[in-house]
Amino acid sequence: MIDISSRVRSVWRRNWDAFIRTYRVNFIPPFVEPVLYLLALGFGLGTYVETIDGIPYPVFIAPALVSISVMYSSFFECTYSSFVRMYYQKTFDAIIATPVGIDEVIAGEMFWGATRGMIYATLMLPVLLLFGVVAMPSSLLLIPFSGLAGLLFAAIGMCFTAITPGIDALNYPSFLFITPMFLFSGTFFPLELLPEPIQYFALAVLPLTHVVTINRAITLATFSPINLFNLAWIVVATAVFFLLAIRLMRRRLIV
Amino acid sequence: MTDQEEETIEDIIVARDLEKRFEDLTAVDRISFRVRKGEVFGFLGPNGAGKTTTMKMIQCISPKSGGTLEVFGMDVDAHPREIKGRLGVVPQETNLDPDFSAYRNLLVYARYFGIPKREAEPRAEELLSFMQLEEKRDVLIEKLSGGMKRRLIIARALINAPELLILDEPTIGLDPQARHLIWEKLRSLQAQGNTLVLTTHYLDEAERLCDRLVIMDHGKILVEGPPADLIRKHAGSDVVEAARTPEVVARLDRLGLDYDIAGDMLQVFTDSPHDVARELLEVCRHEAVMVRPATLEDVFLRLTGRSLRE
Numbered sequence: 001m002i003d004i005s006s007r008v009r010s011v012w013r014r015n016w017d018a019f020i021r022t023y024r025v026n027f028i029p030p031f032v033e034p035v036l037y038l039l040a041l042g043f044g045l046g047t048y049v050e051t052i053d054g055i056p057y058p059v060f061i062a063p064a065l066v067s068i069s070v071m072y073s074s075f076f077e078c079t080y081s082s083f084v085r086m087y088y089q090k091t092f093d094a095i096i097a098t099p100v101g102i103d104e105v106i107a108g109e110m111f112w113g114a115t116r117g118m119i120y121a122t123l124m125l126p127v128l129l130l131f132g133v134v135a136m137p138s139s140l141l142l143i144p145f146s147g148l149a150g151l152l153f154a155a156i157g158m159c160f161t162a163i164t165p166g167i168d169a170l171n172y173p174s175f176l177f178i179t180p181m182f183l184f185s186g187t188f189f190p191l192e193l194l195p196e197p198i199q200y201f202a203l204a205v206l207p208l209t210h211v212v213t214i215n216r217a218i219t220l221a222t223f224s225p226i227n228l229f230n231l232a233w234i235v236v237a238t239a240v241f242f243l244l245a246i247r248l249m250r251r252r253l254i255v
Numbered sequence: 256m257t258d259q260e261e262e263t264i265e266d267i268i269v270a271r272d273l274e275k276r277f278e279d280l281t282a283v284d285r286i287s288f289r290v291r292k293g294e295v296f297g298f299l300g301p302n303g304a305g306k307t308t309t310m311k312m313i314q315c316i317s318p319k320s321g322g323t324l325e326v327f328g329m330d331v332d333a334h335p336r337e338i339k340g341r342l343g344v345v346p347q348e349t350n351l352d353p354d355f356s357a358y359r360n361l362l363v364y365a366r367y368f369g370i371p372k373r374e375a376e377p378r379a380e381e382l383l384s385f386m387q388l389e390e391k392r393d394v395l396i397e398k399l400s401g402g403m404k405r406r407l408i409i410a411r412a413l414i415n416a417p418e419l420l421i422l423d424e425p426t427i428g429l430d431p432q433a434r435h436l437i438w439e440k441l442r443s444l445q446a447q448g449n450t451l452v453l454t455t456h457y458l459d460e461a462e463r464l465c466d467r468l469v470i471m472d473h474g475k476i477l478v479e480g481p482p483a484d485l486i487r488k489h490a491g492s493d494v495v496e497a498a499r500t501p502e503v504v505a506r507l508d509r510l511g512l513d514y515d516i517a518g519d520m521l522q523v524f525t526d527s528p529h530d531v532a533r534e535l536l537e538v539c540r541h542e543a544v545m546v547r548p549a550t551l552e553d554v555f556l557r558l559t560g561r562s563l564r565e
Contacts, residue, residue, distance in 0.1 A: 010366040017363065018354035090350035096316050097344040098367035098415075099336040255277075255317060 002246055004107050007100045011108025012115070014091075019116070029073075030123035034065050038131055041188065052190060055220070062133040063215035064187035066124055066142055067149065070117035071208055074150040075178060078113040078157035079170045085109075086161070092253065106249045110154040110242060117150025118143060128219075138221035145218065149211045152234055155241035156207070162248030181208040186216075210234050265292040267327060267419055267450045268313060274321035275308050275474075282308040284474035285322060290452055295445055297461045297468030298454040299551075301559050304471040306454040307347060310423050313452065315339055326419070340368060343417030347424045347454075349404050351396045357407050358383065358392045361414055368415040375414070382410040386440065402433030409440065420444065422453040426460060438464060458551040472559045482551050489557060490549035493528035496520050497535045498543040506538045515557065524549060524557075 019026055042058030049057040085091040092105050122143050128134045134142075160173045184194065185208035191199050202209045210230040217223045268290040275283040283305040290296045298306040311317035312324055315335035324331045326338045352360050358379055365375035383389050386406040391399060399407065405425065412420060425441070426434040434457075441464060445451055455461050461468055462482045469479045478485055497503050499521045507514050507523065512531065515522045525531050528546045535544050 007367070007369070010369075013366060014352070014363050017359070018352075021354065089353055090346075090348055091352060093316075093346065093348075094350040094352070094364070095367055097314055097339065097342075097346070098364070099340045099369070100367045101336070 002107075002243065003101050003103045005104065008104045008108045008111065010100060011095060011105050012112045014095075015109070015112040016115070027123065030069060030120040031127060033069060034062075034124050034127045034131075037061065037065050038128075038133070042131075042133070056133075058131065059133045059220070060216075061188055062128050062131075063142075063219040064185075064212050066121050066128070066146065066219075067185075067208060067211045067215045068182055068187060069120045069124060070146045070149050071153045071178065071181065071211070073120045074113040074117035074153040075157040076174075077116045078110060078154040079161050079164075079173070080167065082109050082113075082158060083161050083164065083167050083170060086253075087167070096253075102250055102253055103246050106158060106246050107242075110151060110158050110245065113154025113157065114147050114150035117153065118147045121146030121150075134219040135221040139219050141218045142215060145214060148234060148238065149215075152207055152211075152238040152241065155238055155245050158245035159241055159248055162245060162252050181206050185209040186212045207234065207237060266290065267292050268296075268452070269325045270309075270322065271324075272322035273309070273312065273319060273324050275305070275312060275317070276320040281474050283312070286471070286474070286476045287322075288469060288476065288479065290450060292450055293445070293448055294466040295441070295451040295453065295464050297465035298452070298471060299456075299458065299461055299468055299555060300454075300471035304559075305474040306471055307423055309471075310421055310452070310454060314342060314344055314421060340415065341418050343412035343415065343420040345405075345408050345412045345420070345422040345425050347427065349408060351404060351407060351411070353396045356393045356395055357388055357399065360396065360407065361411055364411050365414045370415065378414060378416075382413055385413075386410040387436070402429050402436075405429060405433065405437065406440075409437065413444075417449070419450045419452065422451065424454055424456065426455070426457065434460070458555055462551045470555060470558055477558050478554075485554050486549050486551060490553040491524040492526045492549060493524075494547055494549050494553055495523040495525060495528050495531045495535065496545045496547070497523075498539055500539060500543075502538040503535060506534060510534060517556075517561065522553070524553065 038058055038061075042061055046057030051057065052060045092102070095105050096102050125134070125139065125142060128139070129136065160170060164170050184198070184202055185191070185206050186202070187208070191202055191209065194202070210233050213230045214227055214234075217227050266289045268288070270289075271287045272285040273283055273287070274281070274285050286305075286309070298309060300306050308317065312319050312331065313326060315326075315331045315338050318332065327341060329338055331338060352363060355363055361379035361382060362372070362375050365379065370378070383392055386409060388403060388406055388410065391403055391407075396404065396407075409422075409425070422441075426437050429437070438460070441451060451464075453464065465482055467479065467481050468485070469476045470485075471477065478489065480488070497520065499516065499519050503521060507521070512523055512525070515524070523531050532544055532546050
């Protein structure tokens with residue numbers, strides 16, 4: 001059904017090489033972002049909030065910052081960046097003239113999107129440790145988990161890229177899907193504060209909700225059985241969107 | 256050519272009743288052709304004739320709708336990866352990787368073929384020097400001129416030492432110097448035993464490079480053969496051009512000669528240009544009559560007409 005081999009690696013590696021070539025600018029956001037958010041929200045706003053469910057506010061938002069960063073980096077990599085490679089640079093056309101097939105190109109792009117999320121989470125971790133807002137050693141789990149969460153957002157992004165008529169239309173999912181998730185996924189205040197229907201809505205269709213819940217369990221080192229449900233939701237959704245992205249891209253690119 | 260000879264020559268591409276249909280259009284309409292090992296084979300035709308679509312089916316990136324198509328004796332639907340591994344492709348649109356230098360472009364491309372780094376590196380250097388790009392080795396793509404980009408694309412197409420090179424408009428938009436350099440390189444590739452398939456709008460290019468060619472229009476092959484044969488058969492040896500005046504028309508009608516109308520000129524395709532010219536000089540000023548050898552362009556325009564396509 002899906003024709004994928006180790007050639008996926010050569011697609012992933014192309015993006016890795018391009019990323020490393022411009023590593024200076026790429027490495028700035030994961031260091032700067034958590035510092036800005038922690039200072040402004042954690043320690044600024046946090047002075048008034050003090051604690052949520054007995055947790056100091058900076059500690060409460062730290063896992064959300066990682067989750068958001070993974071979401072942004074993976075989603076935007078597989079929307080705007082992938083679209084530029086596909087449509088403007090014709091990179092996909094160049095690759096499929098070789099033994100690498102279209103399924104492998106799309107899979108390689110999504111694995112790269114996931115990797116980018118993982119790189120960001122990895123670089124943020126020492127900053128968060130420095131602020132003393134995450135528990136160790138459980139927080140090391142942020143790194144492998146960001147790979148899975150990254151793949152989820154990369155796959156969702158790639159589905160939009162496959163159906164978008166042009167690069168401007170990618171603004172719709174960015175504003176109507178990503179931005180609401182940034183605010184309403186239990187990121188800066190607990191989900192329980194929202195009306196019950198919205199809570200269920202968030203749990204059903206906002207992937208970031210599950211990612212934040214798991215990351216918060218990781219950074220607080222307080223795991224509960226509900227996290228297994230979050231994990232299962234993420235695994236199933238990732239598989240569905242991954243396969244859907246490849247199907248939609250085939251429909252777009254094979255003529 | 257005798258039957259026996261024909262059997263000993265290996266066919267690299269064999270198409271029978273090859274067809275490509277889109278929803279509201281038949282782009283390639285049951286065409287058949289063979290490309291032999293070691294030859295330069297050309298696809299000519301107006302825009303929308305089906306040339307690029309045919310190239311894409313050969314490259315195994317666009318599935319055919321009907322007929323059979325074999326490359327290296329393998330079916331394109333069953334063995335796309337094996338075929339693509341032995342092909343070199345120069346696409347019409349420049350799709351070099353803008354994130355890398357000329358040299359890195361070749362290395363990154365080699366990886367898609369699974370060529371190990373230690374083999375790819377000397378090969379990339381060799382190809383840069385073959386295409387006279389050594390000085391641009393570490394330059395980013397955006398800093399290269401159009402001619403350099405085309406040369407680099409050809410170098411990239413050669414990274415896997417392909418047995419068959421497919422070139423879609425290899426010299427499009429280039430200045431004469433760059434075109435001549437590319438022609439020279441393509442001829443030396445043929446001399447090394449490579450098979451080349453190309454499309455072009457430049458008929459002088461096709462006449463110079465191609466051993467055999469087809470002229471396509473509306474998805475069908477109109478004629479096939481070596482350029483010189485096609486010219487002899489469809490245009491005659493020479494062309495006499497004269498101003499389109501009533502006197503000239505009357506004289507040609509009286510002589511019973513066929514002519515084509517090209518704007519305010521008339522063209523007479525003939526094997527005895529002197530006789531025709533002498534007759535016409537009697538009815539118009541001498542600078543209004545011109546005799547020249549027939550070219551592939553004459554054949555092309557006679558077969559596909561003079562109306563614009565797009």
